[in-house]
Amino acid sequence: MDTTAPDSGTTSAGLPADTDAAVRIRGLRKAYGDVVAVDGIDLDIARGETFALLGPNGAGKSTTVEILEGYRLRSAGEVSVLGIDPAHGDLDWKARLGIVLQSATESGVYTVREQLTHLAGFYPDPRDVDEVIAAVGLVAKARTRVSKLSGGQRRRVDVALGIIGRPELLFLDEPTTGFDPEARREFWKLIRGLKAEGTTILLTTHYLDEAAQLGDRAGIILGGRLLDVGLVDELGGASARVPIVRWRESDGTPHEARTERPAEFVASVVARHGGEPDALEVIRPSLEDIYLQLVHSAGAEAHDDEEALA
Amino acid sequence: MSDTTTTPTTTTADARRADAPAHAIGTRGTRRGGADGGNRPGMLRVGVSRIGFETKGYFRSPDAVFFTFLFPLIMLGIFTAAFSASGDIVPGPGMEGVSVGAYYLPGMLAAGMLLSGVQNLAVDIATEKGDGTLKRLGGTPLSPVSYFLGKIGQVFVTAVLQAALLLLVAGTILGIALPTTSEAWLTFAWVFVLGVATSALCGIALSAVPRSGKSATAVVIPIVLVLQFISGVYLQFSQLPEWMQNIASLFPLKWMAQGMRAVFLPDDFKVLEQHGEWDLGWVAIALVAWLVIGLVVSRLTFRWIRRDA
Structure with missing residues (x-):
C-alpha cells in the first residue's frame, strides 16, 4: 500500500476522519432548472491524496469538479477547497491550484516555451520552465508553436500549464485523452513525482487502469450521487x-x-x-x-x- | 497453463509500484510563496508582460494583421490609385483643394483606430471565450485588470505602428503633404489616444455580444463596416444625407474621423463639416462619452466563462 494513502481509519462511507482536508464537500447540489446534475454529494479529499472521480459521461463529474475549481456556482451545500469557498476564491487562492481542463482548442500561436514562461509569471513560486517541459516530454518541441503539435502533445502542454505554478491541489480532467500507451506511462510517472512532492490530486478519467495506477482512493459518481467511495484496492467491497x-x-x-x-x-x-x-x-x-x-x-x-x- | 498468466488485472499495489521511480520534477519541498499565496507578481507587472505577449500573438495571426492592421493602408492605396485622375477635392468653388489621397488619409487613420480597437478586440476576445483561452486564464491567478491592460496595451502598440506606417507611406510613396505645425500634431495626439482608448473599450464591450467564437466575425464586421460607410471613412462625409450624418454622430467613428480631418485638411475644409466648424470640443465629449460607455459595459459583462445562473 502506498504511504500516501489515507489510513484505514475511514468511516463506513469511506470518508477519512481528517478534518484538515484539501477538499471538503457536504450536501453538494447543483440544478440547472429542473435538471439535477449533482444531487447531494459528501466527500473529503485529504492533503497529499490522489483521488480518482469516476463515472459515465453526464454523471455529474465535470459539474462537481467545476464547482470545486470555482467555475460554477452550487445550488446548495457546503464546499471548501484548501480552506476557501470556491465561490469566493480570490487570486491568491487560484495561485495554489493547478487546473487541467478538458481539451482546449486555443489558436496556439505561441510556442510551448513562450506559453509556459508567460503563465509562470502569474505565480509566486513557479516551477522551472525547462524542468516542466522535460517532465512532460516536450523538450524537442519547446520551440514549436502549439498549433503545430499533435493532439497528444497539445494535451501534454495542457498538463504542463496546469503544474507550472507548483500547485498544492491539481485538478486533472481526463488528462491522458489522446495519449499513446507510452505517453500515458510517462504521464503516470510525472504524476507520481507530483504525489511524492505532496501535491493533492483530483483526477477524473475514463481510463479505469489509470485510476487504479494513480489513485489512492476512488469514487464512482452516477446520476449526481456518489455510488461508492473507497480505497482503490477496496472499491466495491x-x-x-x-x-x-x-x-x-x-x-x-x-x-x-x-x-x-x-x-x-x-x-x-x-x-x-x-x-x-x-x-x-x-x-x-x-x-x-x-x-x-x-x-x-x-x-x-x-x-x-x-x-x-x- | 498456470493461473497467473491468465490474470488480466494490474490493480495490485505491487504492479502500481513497478514503474514508479519519482520523476525528476521540482523536488524542492517547501513552497516559497507559502500557503497564503505570498509574493504573487503585481497586477501591473503581469499586465505589462501581457502587452508583449498579446502583441506577439497579434502579429502571428494573419487574419488580424490583414483585416485590422493593413486594411486601412490597402484602402488608402486603392483610393489614391483609383481616383488620382479625377482631380482634387475642393471645399467650395474657387477654393484650393487637396488630392483624393490627402482627403481620405484622415478617414483611414480613423478607420485604423476603429479596426485596431473595436474589430480586433471584439473578435479576439469572443474567440478566446469560445476556444477555452479565457477559461484557462480564469483558472490562474491572472487578474482581469492585467488581462485588459494587456489587451488595451496591445491595441495601443499596434495602432501606433499602424498610424506611423500610414503616415510614412502617405508622406513618401503617395506624396501627401503632412501638417507641419506643432498645434496640429498636438490635436492629432489627443484625438488618437482618446480614439484608440475608446475603440479598445468598445471592442471589449462588443465582445460580449457574439454567442460563440465562430460567430464573432459575423457579428462584429457588419457593425464596423456600416459605421465606416456612414462616418466618412470610405464616402465623403459632406455628401451624405443629413439624416445619415445625424445617425453617424451617435457613434464614435464619425468624431474620430472629424478630429483627424481637423488635423490633416486645410482649415478651409471646415465649411464641409456639419456645423461649418471642426468642433473639437464635441469630438472630445463624444469620445469620452463612448469611453465611459465602453468601460461600464465591459465591467458589467466580462466573465472568464459564461457562468451559469
Whole structure:
C-alpha cells in the first residue's frame, strides 16, 4: 500500500476522519432548472491524496469538479477547497491550484516555451520552465508553436500549464485523452513525482487502469450521487473482488465460479476432469470490472437520467 | 497453463509500484510563496508582460494583421490609385483643394483606430471565450485588470505602428503633404489616444455580444463596416444625407474621423463639416462619452466563462 494513502481509519462511507482536508464537500447540489446534475454529494479529499472521480459521461463529474475549481456556482451545500469557498476564491487562492481542463482548442500561436514562461509569471513560486517541459516530454518541441503539435502533445502542454505554478491541489480532467500507451506511462510517472512532492490530486478519467495506477482512493459518481467511495484496492467491497474461475466442461457448456481459493478450485476441477479443462481462466476483477458492475447494478433508470444530461 | 498468466488485472499495489521511480520534477519541498499565496507578481507587472505577449500573438495571426492592421493602408492605396485622375477635392468653388489621397488619409487613420480597437478586440476576445483561452486564464491567478491592460496595451502598440506606417507611406510613396505645425500634431495626439482608448473599450464591450467564437466575425464586421460607410471613412462625409450624418454622430467613428480631418485638411475644409466648424470640443465629449460607455459595459459583462445562473 502506498504511504500516501489515507489510513484505514475511514468511516463506513469511506470518508477519512481528517478534518484538515484539501477538499471538503457536504450536501453538494447543483440544478440547472429542473435538471439535477449533482444531487447531494459528501466527500473529503485529504492533503497529499490522489483521488480518482469516476463515472459515465453526464454523471455529474465535470459539474462537481467545476464547482470545486470555482467555475460554477452550487445550488446548495457546503464546499471548501484548501480552506476557501470556491465561490469566493480570490487570486491568491487560484495561485495554489493547478487546473487541467478538458481539451482546449486555443489558436496556439505561441510556442510551448513562450506559453509556459508567460503563465509562470502569474505565480509566486513557479516551477522551472525547462524542468516542466522535460517532465512532460516536450523538450524537442519547446520551440514549436502549439498549433503545430499533435493532439497528444497539445494535451501534454495542457498538463504542463496546469503544474507550472507548483500547485498544492491539481485538478486533472481526463488528462491522458489522446495519449499513446507510452505517453500515458510517462504521464503516470510525472504524476507520481507530483504525489511524492505532496501535491493533492483530483483526477477524473475514463481510463479505469489509470485510476487504479494513480489513485489512492476512488469514487464512482452516477446520476449526481456518489455510488461508492473507497480505497482503490477496496472499491466495491471484498465480494466484488473475489476471483472468478471460468472453464468449459467436456460437453462444451461454459461454467463460472467465484472463489477466494482459485488454485485449489482449479485443482479440484482438474481432478474431477481427469485432465486439463478447456478455456480455463482465473480472473481477478479489475477496477474496470468492478466499476461496470457497480454502474450496471445501479439500474437502468439512473443511467437514462445521465443520458438526458449528457 | 498456470493461473497467473491468465490474470488480466494490474490493480495490485505491487504492479502500481513497478514503474514508479519519482520523476525528476521540482523536488524542492517547501513552497516559497507559502500557503497564503505570498509574493504573487503585481497586477501591473503581469499586465505589462501581457502587452508583449498579446502583441506577439497579434502579429502571428494573419487574419488580424490583414483585416485590422493593413486594411486601412490597402484602402488608402486603392483610393489614391483609383481616383488620382479625377482631380482634387475642393471645399467650395474657387477654393484650393487637396488630392483624393490627402482627403481620405484622415478617414483611414480613423478607420485604423476603429479596426485596431473595436474589430480586433471584439473578435479576439469572443474567440478566446469560445476556444477555452479565457477559461484557462480564469483558472490562474491572472487578474482581469492585467488581462485588459494587456489587451488595451496591445491595441495601443499596434495602432501606433499602424498610424506611423500610414503616415510614412502617405508622406513618401503617395506624396501627401503632412501638417507641419506643432498645434496640429498636438490635436492629432489627443484625438488618437482618446480614439484608440475608446475603440479598445468598445471592442471589449462588443465582445460580449457574439454567442460563440465562430460567430464573432459575423457579428462584429457588419457593425464596423456600416459605421465606416456612414462616418466618412470610405464616402465623403459632406455628401451624405443629413439624416445619415445625424445617425453617424451617435457613434464614435464619425468624431474620430472629424478630429483627424481637423488635423490633416486645410482649415478651409471646415465649411464641409456639419456645423461649418471642426468642433473639437464635441469630438472630445463624444469620445469620452463612448469611453465611459465602453468601460461600464465591459465591467458589467466580462466573465472568464459564461457562468451559469
